[in-house]
Every structure is written in C-alpha cells, then in structure tokens.
Amino acid sequence: MVSFLRFFINGISLGSVYAIIALGYTMVYGIAKMLNFAHGDVIMVGAYVSFCAMQYLQLPPALSVLCAMVVCTVLGVIIEGLAYRPLRQAASLAVLITAIGVSYFLQNMALLIWSSNPKVYPSVFSVGAIRLFDGELLITSETLLTIFANIVIMIALTLFTGRTKVGKAMRAVSEDKGAAELMGINVNRTISLTFAIGSALAAIAGVLLCSAYPTLQPTTGSMPGIKAFTAAVFGGIGSIPGAMIGGLLLGVIEILGKAYVSTELGDALVFAVLIIVLLFKPSGLLGKPVHEKV
Amino acid sequence: MKLKKNTINNLITYIMVIAAFLLCQWMLASGKMTRSLKGQLIPICVYIVMAVSLNLVVGISGELSLGHAGFMSVGAFSGIVMSAWLAGAFQMENEIVRLLLAMACGGVFAGIAGVLIGIPVLRLRGDYLAIVTLAFGEIIRNIMNCLYFSLDGSRIRISFNNPNLPGTILINGPAGAAGVDKISTFGMGFALILFSLFVVLNLVNSRSGRAIMAIRDNRIAAEAMGINVTKYKMMAFVTSAVLAGMAGALYGLNFSTITASKFKFDTSILVLVFVVLGGIGNIRGSIIAATLLTILPELLRAFNDYRMLVYAIVLILVMLMTNNPTMRAFFERLRPKRSKGEPTAKEGESA
Amino acid sequence: MTQRQNEKTRMVPVPTYAIVPERDVDKRPVLEARHLGIEFGGLKAVEDFNMIVGRTEIAGLIGPNGAGKTTVFNLLTKVYQPTSGTILIDGKDTAGMNTVQANKLGIARTFQNIRLFSNMSVEDNVRIGLHNQVKYGMFSGIFRLPAYWRQEKRQHEQALELLSIFDMQDMASVKAGSLPYGAQRRLEIVRALATNPLLLLLDEPAAGMNPHETEELMENIIKIRDKFQIAVMLIEHDMNLVMGICEGICVLNYGRIIAKGTAEEIQSNPTVIEAYLGKRKGA
Numbered sequence: 001m002v003s004f005l006r007f008f009i010n011g012i013s014l015g016s017v018y019a020i021i022a023l024g025y026t027m028v029y030g031i032a033k034m035l036n037f038a039h040g041d042v043i044m045v046g047a048y049v050s051f052c053a054m055q056y057l058q059l060p061p062a063l064s065v066l067c068a069m070v071v072c073t074v075l076g077v078i079i080e081g082l083a084y085r086p087l088r089q090a091a092s093l094a095v096l097i098t099a100i101g102v103s104y105f106l107q108n109m110a111l112l113i114w115s116s117n118p119k120v121y122p123s124v125f126s127v128g129a130i131r132l133f134d135g136e137l138l139i140t141s142e143t144l145l146t147i148f149a150n151i152v153i154m155i156a157l158t159l160f161t162g163r164t165k166v167g168k169a170m171r172a173v174s175e176d177k178g179a180a181e182l183m184g185i186n187v188n189r190t191i192s193l194t195f196a197i198g199s200a201l202a203a204i205a206g207v208l209l210c211s212a213y214p215t216l217q218p219t220t221g222s223m224p225g226i227k228a229f230t231a232a233v234f235g236g237i238g239s240i241p242g243a244m245i246g247g248l249l250l251g252v253i254e255i256l257g258k259a260y261v262s263t264e265l266g267d268a269l270v271f272a273v274l275i276i277v278l279l280f281k282p283s284g285l286l287g288k289p290v291h292e293k294v
Numbered sequence: 295m296k297l298k299k300n301t302i303n304n305l306i307t308y309i310m311v312i313a314a315f316l317l318c319q320w321m322l323a324s325g326k327m328t329r330s331l332k333g334q335l336i337p338i339c340v341y342i343v344m345a346v347s348l349n350l351v352v353g354i355s356g357e358l359s360l361g362h363a364g365f366m367s368v369g370a371f372s373g374i375v376m377s378a379w380l381a382g383a384f385q386m387e388n389e390i391v392r393l394l395l396a397m398a399c400g401g402v403f404a405g406i407a408g409v410l411i412g413i414p415v416l417r418l419r420g421d422y423l424a425i426v427t428l429a430f431g432e433i434i435r436n437i438m439n440c441l442y443f444s445l446d447g448s449r450i451r452i453s454f455n456n457p458n459l460p461g462t463i464l465i466n467g468p469a470g471a472a473g474v475d476k477i478s479t480f481g482m483g484f485a486l487i488l489f490s491l492f493v494v495l496n497l498v499n500s501r502s503g504r505a506i507m508a509i510r511d512n513r514i515a516a517e518a519m520g521i522n523v524t525k526y527k528m529m530a531f532v533t534s535a536v537l538a539g540m541a542g543a544l545y546g547l548n549f550s551t552i553t554a555s556k557f558k559f560d561t562s563i564l565v566l567v568f569v570v571l572g573g574i575g576n577i578r579g580s581i582i583a584a585t586l587l588t589i590l591p592e593l594l595r596a597f598n599d600y601r602m603l604v605y606a607i608v609l610i611l612v613m614l615m616t617n618n619p620t621m622r623a624f625f626e627r628l629r630p631k632r633s634k635g636e637p638t639a640k641e642g643e644s645a
Numbered sequence: 646m647t648q649r650q651n652e653k654t655r656m657v658p659v660p661t662y663a664i665v666p667e668r669d670v671d672k673r674p675v676l677e678a679r680h681l682g683i684e685f686g687g688l689k690a691v692e693d694f695n696m697i698v699g700r701t702e703i704a705g706l707i708g709p710n711g712a713g714k715t716t717v718f719n720l721l722t723k724v725y726q727p728t729s730g731t732i733l734i735d736g737k738d739t740a741g742m743n744t745v746q747a748n749k750l751g752i753a754r755t756f757q758n759i760r761l762f763s764n765m766s767v768e769d770n771v772r773i774g775l776h777n778q779v780k781y782g783m784f785s786g787i788f789r790l791p792a793y794w795r796q797e798k799r800q801h802e803q804a805l806e807l808l809s810i811f812d813m814q815d816m817a818s819v820k821a822g823s824l825p826y827g828a829q830r831r832l833e834i835v836r837a838l839a840t841n842p843l844l845l846l847l848d849e850p851a852a853g854m855n856p857h858e859t860e861e862l863m864e865n866i867i868k869i870r871d872k873f874q875i876a877v878m879l880i881e882h883d884m885n886l887v888m889g890i891c892e893g894i895c896v897l898n899y900g901r902i903i904a905k906g907t908a909e910e911i912q913s914n915p916t917v918i919e920a921y922l923g924k925r926k927g928a
Contacts, residue, residue, distance in 0.1 A: 093352070264439050267436050497786060500787065501772075511762035518744055
C-alpha cells in the first residue's frame with residue numbers, strides 16, 4: 001500500500017512535468033494549428049542554461065531558472081519568427097518537417113556546445129523531504145515543488161486566457177484567425193506571444209524534469225517531448241485543462257505500469273491507453289468534437 | 295497510340311532507377327566507389343522503398359503516418375528469424391532464395407501488423423491519426439524489446455520477457471539480433487525498388503488507386519459516390535506496411551547485429567522527411583530525396599562535427615524555399631525560362 | 646417519349662401526402678420519405694417531411710435560406726441519420742444504412758459547395774462515379790491482368806460518353822480543380838450520373854451560372870431525365886429554373902413543408918409568398 005502510494009506520488013510528479021510541457025504544445029497547437037516538434041528540445045535548452053548558470057556563473061537556483069526562462073522565451077520567439085512565420089500559409093506537413101528540422105538543429109547545436117557526455121544536474125531544491133509511515137514514504141522537496149509549480153501555472157494560465165485582454169485575443173485567434181484579424185487583433189504578435197509563453201513553460205519543465213531525473217544530454221528533451229505531446233492529444237489538443245489532465249494521467253500510468261506490469265513495457269502501456277481513449281473519444285478527453293459541414 | 299502523360303512519367307522513373315543502378319554497378323566494377331558509399335548502397339535501397347511506401351500513405355491516401363519504422367522493424371526481425379530458420383532447419387544454401395523468402399516473410403508479418411493497427415487507426419482523422427501511428431510505432435518497438443526468439447533444432451521458440459530459451463538465441467530482447475547471416479545484396483535492393491515502384495505506380499493508376507485518391511481529395515464526396523472509405527484506406531495502409539516490411543527484412547539481413555532501437559521514432563521521421571522533401575504524392579521525388587539525404591551526411595564529411603547541424607539547416611532552408619510564397623517566387627525568377635514542351639491539356643485537345 | 650413537354654404534366658395525388666406526375670402513378674416511386682425528421686441538440690432542423698418522387702419526375706425543393714433543404718438531402722443520402730421517420734428508395738427501407746449503401750441503392754447527389762476530387766483529372770472524377778460498375782480487384786490492377794485492360798477501356802469509353810452530355814469530353818484530361826466554376830458544377834452532375842442512380846439529387850446546380858448557362862442546364866436536366874429515365878430532385882434559388890422544369894415542387898420553411906404542388910399552384914400560394922417576402926404590413 002505504501003509502495004503504491006509512493007509510485008502514485010512519483011507518477012503525479014512526473015505527470016506534472018508532462019503537463020507543463022503539454023501546455024506548451026497545446027497552446028501552440030490551438031493557436032497556430034501546428035505540431036511544434038522542437039518543443040521538447042526547448043526543454044533541453046532550458047535545462048542546459050540553468051545548469052550552466054548554476055555551475056559556471058554560480059547563480060542561485062531560482063535565478064538560474066529565471067535565466068533559463070528568459071533564454072527559452074527569446075529562443076521560442078526567434079524560432080517562430082524565422083522558421084514558422086514564413087510558412088503560415090503553407091501546408092501543415094511542410095511546417096511539421098520544418099519543426100523537425102528545428103528540433104535537429106537544437107539537438108546538434110547542444111551537442112556542439114555541451115558535447116554528448118551526460119551532465120549530472122545538481123539537485124536544485126534539496127531542502128529536505130517529508131517522511132511518512134515511519135520513513136517508508138519519502139516525498140522529496142523536488143516532487144512537492146513540481147506539483148506545486150504545476151498547480152500555480154495551471155491557475156495562472158486559466159486566469160490569463162480567461163480574464164486578460166491578451167488572453168482573450170489568443171482565444172480569438174485560435175477560434176478563427178481571419179475573423180480575429182478583422183477585429184483588429186495582431187495575429188502575428190499573438191502567435192509570438194503564445195510561443196513565448198510555451199517556451200518559458202518549457203524552461204521550467206526542463207529544470208523540474210532534470211531535478212527529478214538528473215541526467216542531462218542533448219537528447220534529454222525528445223522522449224518527454226513526445227510523451228507530453230501524447231498527453232496533450234490525450235486530454236484533447238487545444239484544451240488547457242485537457243493538457244493538465246492528460247499529463248497527470250500519463251505520468252501516473254507510466255510509473256504504475258513500470259512498477260507493476262513491466263519496466264520495458266511502461267511506455268507501450270502509456271501509448272496503448274492513449275489509443276484506447278482516442279478510439280472512444282476521437283478528439284481526446286476534453287477536446288471538442290469536430291463536425292464536418294456537408 | 296499516343297502514350298498518356300502519366301505513363302511517360304512512370305517510364306522516366308523506371309529508367310532513372312535502372313540508370314542509377316547501372317551507374318553504381320559500373321562504379322563498383324571500376325573501383326570508383328568509396329568504401330563508405332559502398333556500405334550505404336543497401337541502406338539507400340531500403341530507404342527508397344520506405345519512402346515510396348510511406349508516400350502511398352501520406353501522398354496518395356493523404357494520411358499522416360508517424361510510425362512507419364514500426365513496420366520496418368517487424369519486417370527486419372521476422373526476416374532474420376525466417377532466414378536463420380531456413381538455414382538451420384532446412385540447410386538451405388541458396389542465399390538468394392533465402393533472402394527472397396525472408397523478405398516475403400517480413401512483408402507478410404508487417405502486413406498483419408498493418409491490418410491490426412489499421413483497424414483502430416483508420417477510424418481517426420488528421421492529427422489524431424498521426425499521433426496514434428506514432429504511438430503504435432513506439433509500442434511495436436517496446437514489444438520487440440521484450441521478444442526472444444531461438445532456434446532449437448529445427449523449431450523456432452518464442453518467448454515474451456523470458457531470455458531463457460533452449461537452443462541458439464536468434465533475437466535477444468533489447469540486445470537485438472546478433473550474428474546475423476548477412477545475405478542482403480545490392481542487386482536484391484534494386485529488385486525491391488523496382489517491385490515497390492511496380493506495385494505503387496500500378497496501384498495508383500487503377501480502380502483501387504483512384505478510389506484511394508478520391509478519398510484523399512474529398513472523403514464526403516467519395517462516400518456519396520459509393521466508395522467504401524475504410525476498405526480503400528486500409529488497402530493503402532496495408533500495402534504500404536507490406537513494402538516497409540520487405541524493406542525491413544532487407545535492412546535486417548544487411549548487418550550482423552541489429553536492435554529494435556534502430557527503428558525508433560527518429561527513423562519514421564527520417565522517412566517522412568524524404569517523402570515531404572521529395573514532394574508529397576511524387577514517387578520519383580521520394581526516390582531522389584531518399585538517395586540524396588542518405589548520402590548527404592557522407593558528402594558533408596568536410597564539415598566534420600558540424601555535419602548534422604548543416605543537415606538541419608539545409609532541411610529548414612529547403613522547406614522555407616519550397617513553401618514560402620515570397621521565396622518561391624524569388625527562385626522562380628532565377629530559373630531560366632523554358633518554352634513549354636508539351637501544351638496544356640486544353641490547348642492540346644482542342645487544336 | 647424523349648419529346649415529352651413538361652408544361653403538359655398533370656400532377657395527381659397519391660396516398661395522402663404527395664403528388665406525382667400522372668405517367669408515374671402506377672410505378673413504384675423512386676423515393677418515399679415518411680415523417681422524416683432530425684434534431685440537432687434539441688433543435689428540429691427538419692420535421693415531419695413527407696414526399697414521394699415518381700420514377701421519372703423532376704421535383705423541386707425550395708425555401709428561404711436556412712429552411713433545411715440541404716439537411717433533407719443529407720438525410721436522404723444518409724450523411725445524417727434521421728431521428729424519426731423512414732426513407733424508402735425504390736421501395737427499400739434505408740434504415741441503418743450509410744451513404745455508400747444508399748448510393749448503391751440508387752441515390753446520387755451533387756453538393757452545394759462543390760466537392761470535386763480536385764487533384765484528379767476530369768475523366769478520373771467520372772471514373773470514380775463508375776467505380777461500383779467496374780469489377781476488378783486490387784491484384785488485377787497491380788499486375789495488369791486482362792480484366793484490367795478490358796474494363797479500363799470500357800470505363801474510358803463510358804466516361805467520355807457521359808462527359809459528352811455536357812460537351813465536356815475535350816476536357817477529359819484537365820485537372821478538375823482548374824475548371825471554371827460552371828464546368829465544375831456540370832462535372833459534379835456527370836460524376837453523380839456515372840453511379841447509375843435512380844434518383845439524382847442536385848443541390849443548387851445553377852448557383853454561380855449566368856442566365857445563358859442556366860438555360861442550357863435546364864435543357865440538359867430534361868435531357869438527362871429522358872435519356873436515363875431517372876428522377877431528379879433539385880434544390881435551387883433560381884425560380885426561372887425551378888418553375889421552368891420542376892413538375893412537383895415542395896416548399897420548405899423552418900424545417901417544415903409549407904406547400905406542395907405544380908409551379909402554378911406554388912406561385913399563387915399565399916403561404917409561400919409570405920415565407921419568401923414576409924407578411925404584408927396592414928394586411
């Protein structure tokens with residue numbers, strides 16, 4: 001029972017990281033209708049930046065996270081402006097391949113700068129842990145922080161898109177680009193902003209991911225990226241609460257699957273659940289069903 | 295009789311492939327081919343077949359598939375097992391026959407996987423279909439990591455997650471296959487390219503192929519014309535899986551060791567890049583793109599450590615150049631104007 | 646038979662709720678819709694729709710925008726499953742059928758917003774219509790067995806013959822998407838006709854056509870009906886076309902039939918006039 005609880009909490013923690021990454025995917029998809037495959041690599045960049053800030057500049061962890069967020073935000077906006085904006089009218093597959101190109105680019109850039117040797121990410125927030133059940137259940141501060149960060153981000157984003165003028169503009173652009181433009185919304189700037197927010201979140205996710213799994217390599221971001229993307233689809237791509245629920249469920253399923261079914265098949269289980277969900281709800285858990293008008 | 299436009303087009307494709315093969319043979323015979331390029335010959339054939347078969351799904355049937363490497367891995371491992379079984383149990387000496395049977399076996403098993411995956415996948419649409427094919431690709435890889443095959447006398451033994459099998463181990467779970475009898479030949483790779491071209495091009499210009507393209511262009515209208523959408527989507531998907539499985543078998547039997555991690559998501563994406571760069575729905579383009587992009591990292595050897603970075607930049611630039619309206623217009627202007635050789639259909643017919 | 650004039654048609658009542666041309670009265674109607682209805686989230690888009698279309702009738706379905714005309718077509722072709730009522734095509738109940746099965750029973754349609762296979766040639770579009778009349782499988786296709794050559798040749802001839810109805814055989818190899826608008830509409834009709842239907846549904850066939858083209862279209866619709874001996878049901882806003890060729894006309898407003906009859910009857914029906922022009926003030 002206690003071990004189940006431990007796995008469950010680990011699952012929630014991993015799921016929170018997925019959820020934060022998935023938010024980036026879902027927002028970008030919702031607004032630009034594109035799968036930003038490079039998103040996972042932005043996570044990796046964020047983790048490296050914060051690593052360097054702490055290691056070489058001796059900055060305190062909180063400041064290093066801030067550094068990572070700034071760098072990733074700028075990176076996200078640059079990527080969008082240089083690689084995706086010229087393709088706004090192009091076929092979605094062309095944009096997808098470009099995103100893959102950007103992903104290769106970031107990975108190989110990181111390889112040149114930081115080499116392929118894995119770096120051991122320092123435990124950023126080790127301020128002790130909570131011990132329950134006579135020390136059998138250990139909840140680390142990283143776990144708590146991840147879950148806490150997830151909740152804060154979720155609330156902040158919901159308020160932002162629901163209440164603020166800019167947030168409403170984002171929703172308008174994702175509904176109908178043309179109509180939003182006619183209403184005087186600057187579509188390009190709104191899309192840039194979405195990339196900026198998504199990339200800043202990716203930086204946070206990178207730091208949290210590496211605090212929990214401290215091996216940092218140029219390919220660190222790709223698998224969590226794919227899984228977070230799966231989580232976004234799972235919850236209904238384009239939906240913010242959907243990304244949250246999808247991420248958490250995915251994390252829990254993965255950890256429990258690895259613990260109780262088979263270590264090798266943990267990932268397979270995650271994807272199998274995704275497929276089953278999509279068969280019954282073809283647009284994800286919280287996605288809006290699309291009707292084709294005849 | 296006047297040849298139709300697409301007949302001529304297809305002929306050009308066949309001639310191009312045959313000419314390239316003859317050129318390679320000449321280079322091999324006269325020793326003009328570098329060692330590294332020689333090693334790339336069979337992989338190039340494999341990737342061409344992969345790209346052509348994926349183009350059937352992405353270009354002709356219009357569905358984005360991100361799990362094509364999964365079929366390749368099913369083909370590779372079943373081909374390896376088949377080849378070892380034929381050699382072990384039947385003392386089959388003839389390598390060509392063994393390779394042919396192994397490829398057929400790879401095609402059949404990949405086809406079965408295609409049917410199993412197609413049933414749920416093809417009910418979905420667009421990006422959801424894409425993510426599910428990705429998921430299946432990953433599931434196949436995970437399952438392959440847990441499968442153990444051994445040859446016990448003349449019997450094949452299979453187990454799931456249990457490495458303790460009697461006999462010679464053929465496939466050892468995550469460690470993959472080792473000591474594979476390398477029987478793949480460049481000639482067979484060439485034959486497989488011709489076969490897949492034959493299948494795909496002939497399919498496209500037939501009743502079934504037209505139905506597949508009609509569904510791509512307008513599903514609702516196709517249904518209203520009495521076309522069974524699931525049947526034809528499935529046909530394209532499974533045909534593509536069979537060809538990928540055959541290519542996989544050729545690939546698997548080209549290396550002495552191979553693991554399931556060779557057929558990751560990245561491989562699926564790589565093949566998709568060939569298809570998109572070559573032009574979606576353009577079979578000849580797929581062939582050219584697969585060839586160039588497989589050789590490109592070799593050609594970029596001068597860049598040393600920067601070569602994958604350059605590859606990424608080339609990829610992005612090509613996408614921007616071919617898809618951005620302003621840039622495309624710019625490049626159109628650079629190109630020397632040709633007088634149009636063949637009149638447009640309207641002019642030609644009414645004259 | 647081919648010289649039949651439409652003005653002379655007399656419409657006679659059958660069962661209780663419909664009329665068909667006198668010549669079709671003794672034959673099994675091609676379409677019979679009884680109490681047809683569909684709801685979208687509580688909104689009744691079509692309600693209690695009853696209609697009979699005779700074997701060789703040209704029927705019209707008119708009504709103001711948003712009256713539910715296209716929804717009726719979608720119900721008849723099984724794009725939507727009705728929430729109530731039955732549809733009989735050639736006397737056969739279509740309950741539980743899908744679009745493909747409905748097409749095989751003999752119902753073919755065109756679309757209000759043109760839905761051609763725009764990347765395929767004009768001829769290939771028609772060949773898709775002929776799809777279910779050609780019987781050779783995937784293997785004959787790939788390995789080019791004799792069945793392939795034989796049937797491809799026949800299909801080619803049939804396609805050209807169908808295209809010649811609208812004098813389009815010269816455009817056979819043009820990409821459908823690059824045709825001018827009017828030609829695209831005509832191609833859609835040819836394509837639907839190629840499925841060998843008993844009932845041809847045309848959704849605003851004259852939309853976007855100039856008066857001359859519309860005139861030609863009217864002649865061609867009659868020609869098609871006479872040549873293939875099929876029924877045609879059309880939705881159209883061009884009243885010259887509707888009043889000129891439709892024998893029985895059905896007027897829909899807010900999802901309900903408000904009037905049925907011949908052109909003269911409809912033109913003088915006060916309810917219809919009110920639906921189109923609104924109530925006259927002070928009347």
